[in-house]
Amino acid sequence: MRWTIKLKPNPQKIKQLASELNVSPLIAGLLIQRGIDTFDQAKAFFRPSLDDLHDPYLMKDMDKAVERIEKAIANEENILVYGDYDVDGTTAVALMSSYLSSYYPNVATYIPDRYAEGYGVSFQGIDFAEDNGFTLIIALDCGIKSIDKVAYARQKNIDFVICDHHRPGDELPDAVAVLDPKRSDCFYPYDELCGCGVGFKLIQALAANRGLAIEDLTPYLDLVATAIAADIVPITGENRVLAKFGLEVINADPRPGIKALIKNVKKKELTITDVVFIIAPRINAAGRIKHGNHAVALLTEFDLLQASEFASQIEMFNADRKDLDKQITKEALKQIEGSGEQERYTTVVYQEDWHKGVIGIVASRLTEVYYRPTLVFTKSGDKLAASARSVKDFDVYNALEACSDYLEQFGGHMYAAGLTLKESDYENFKKQFEKVVSETITPDLMVPEISIDAVIDFDAIDDKLVRILNQMEPFGPGNMTPVFLAQKLTDTGYGKKIGQDEEHLRLFVKQHSNDKGFAAIGFGLANKISMTQNRKHFDAVFSIDENEWNGTVSKQLRLRDIKES
Known part of the structure; x- marks a missing residue:
């Protein structure tokens, strides 16, 4: 471990803030390190308020998204709420569908099958929408790169509203509205929302249209806080407000599905860390082991007895997930040791029968052991699929972009990504990935800090x-x-x-x-x-x-x- 002591802020600044807030110089220093150096900033930090949330209409295309959804409701169209199978995606689908269903009946949900369809919007999902008479799809936590899928839907007279937070490519899908604060032409004041957070901004705009106050949406914040915790987005600005009030809901009066998940937890008050280690893995286990639909069913169920049954089922999925994760991590470590590849700049392992649902967790485990950018591959249909994890301060998404000649598709963040490629490209990709990382990573980044x-x-x-x-x-x-x-x-x-x-x-x-x-x-x-x-x-x-x-x-x-x- 590398121990790094942060630079001590300016002593004069520390003294001034400590005096203004009546706190010790130690606390004043901690606040300044976090970018809080005035009384007003400290007040907003220590006393977050729902009034601190930004106007949702500041987000590019928000007016178009609201207009299209209102039109669908006026014309009694069928709306399909579509989302990814991880925590961010399933909570976002639960959020949007339960909000719309509270006043409009023609709403259904769709989570792609991790194995049959893979990540994000799928042709199969669009065919399902066509076969069942849906004319509007609201995609959450996915869709920003689904250019061909959105074009395919257009041919079938199905419109898309996209709520995503991943980095866009050079071209945006031809959707009615693309809500993504990471769009280069979007000047929304905060661009670190998770997918469920972008979904919340949309229901905030829809609710304002119906004359509701932000306080009326508080019951949905248990879902938003769970997504913020699970997706490891910064807990700053708007996320901090949403997480704080969401945690209050989780601790005071969560929805029956979350209540059922935490009923055996003996802590008086759950923190964000507890959400990461107790609630999130269980919600994730549904999509990893069985199907993300189980998570949505749990999170949208309002009968406590039924929610408890769903929670017991999910508890079993989570137990299976733990067993698989242990077994595959063991096999992967053996593979690395047997290949003599401990001295590389990257870890890239592959076995065709590894369970696709846990390769992301295994990549995290391997990163803990070897502390370097890591990819874990398995067979997925006639392609290979991988989960990528990175180390602090190294952008694995950029490294994958530099290897995109060998990739069928990829997406994700600085520290975590997913990708698919042809089996015939695996060895060349592996060499290229090692080359790119070895040329761009510095030795100190390969020692945990x-x-x-x-x-x-x-x-x-x-x-x-x-x-x-x-x-x-x-x-x-x-x-x-x-x-x-x-x-x-x-x-x-x-x-x-x-x-x-x-x-x-x-x-x-x-x-x-x-x-x-x-x-x-x-x-x-x-x-x-x-x-x-x-x-x-x-x-x-x-x-x-x-x-x-x-x-x-x-x-x-x-x-x-x-x-x-």
């Missing part, structure tokens, strides 16, 4: 600090959990390995012999226990947590890494 916000003394860790840190949530990209470095620590002698496989580390650490010390937990750090034994001094990088046990809440350090002092 821990970015440290500030060096801290244990004396500074008090109730007020923890209270203010809690108010900085929800955390995520753009507003990561503050990470601190404390030096010259010692364990009191009770340090031990814990967990089923004894891979985690539990310590009780002090910085000065007279201070009270803190319990500390380091997941996956058991191999570093020797650094903490026999009263040795060590430095630790950590975030500050609260641990709840038998009704008592205490401060706890969540260790990220330790090194000898």
Whole structure:
């Protein structure tokens, strides 16, 4: 691990902000690092309001999208709400369909089959629309590159409204409206929305047309917050407002489907991290193992008993997903070790019988082990399909673009992408991908980095600090959990390995012999226990947590890494 301490902001600025907000210089420094350096910015950060959301009509084509949907409703047309099979796509479909269905009956949903149709808009989906009399398709979290599919639909007199957040290509589809804040000609003030977030802006515009206030849409925010968490978009600006209010809905009164998913969770209050690790994998498991329709059925069900049955089914899919993920990761690691390819700049592995639904998770696991841009391929019909994952600060989407001569199709983000190619192009693509990455990545990007916000003394860790840190949530990209470095620590002698496989580390650490010390937990750090034994001094990088046990809440350090002092 590479430890990097962020540059300390200007001391004068820290002093001024600390005085204006009546907070410690430490908190003022953390805020300035996040681009918050005035009283008003801090107020908006700590007290987000639904009034902070932008006017949806600032988004290019919003007027056209609303006009076409209103026309469909006036003419009693059948509307098909179409979305991808991942969390962002299924929550977006649940959001749009449940909103429209609340006042218009002719609405149905369509999620493509991950195996038969693949990602995004499919010809099969358009044929389904034609066969069932749909004349308008609202595509969510997909469609920005579906030029041929939208043209095919036009021939059948089916219109498209596209709500996407992926990067467009050089040409846009010939849809009635293309809502995508990443369009170069769209000047919407915030371009980091997820697919479900773009869908929310559309229902916000539709609702305004019907005289509804933004508060009337609050019940839909549990879906938006789930998508924001799962899609790892920045939790800044508008996303922060949507995530914060969405989390409040999840914790107070979520829809029956989400309530059924979290009924066995014994936490008083769920955070964004809990959404990422508890809710999102279960919703994703439907599309990975069976079909995304199961997720939409769960998220649009308003009978708690029925939702509980759907949730139990999804729990089974998730258990199957975990087994497959473990097994394929094991096989992939064996393949890398057997090929002697540990020294490459990339990891590219392929086995034709690997389950397409979990190759993205396996790519993430391999990135954790070898920390380099990673592709996991499997057979998909007569083509090969892959999931790509990247490392911090390396744009895998750009690297794939440089290899596009060998690709049938690809799409995604800086850190995650999907692609398909002909089997005959696999070896050439693999060579080209290695060449592109080796020429564009710098050696430091291939060592995992821990970015440290500030060096801290244990004396500074008090109730007020923890209270203010809690108010900085929800955390995520753009507003990561503050990470601190404390030096010259010692364990009191009770340090031990814990967990089923004894891979985690539990310590009780002090910085000065007279201070009270803190319990500390380091997941996956058991191999570093020797650094903490026999009263040795060590430095630790950590975030500050609260641990709840038998009704008592205490401060706890969540260790990220330790090194000898």
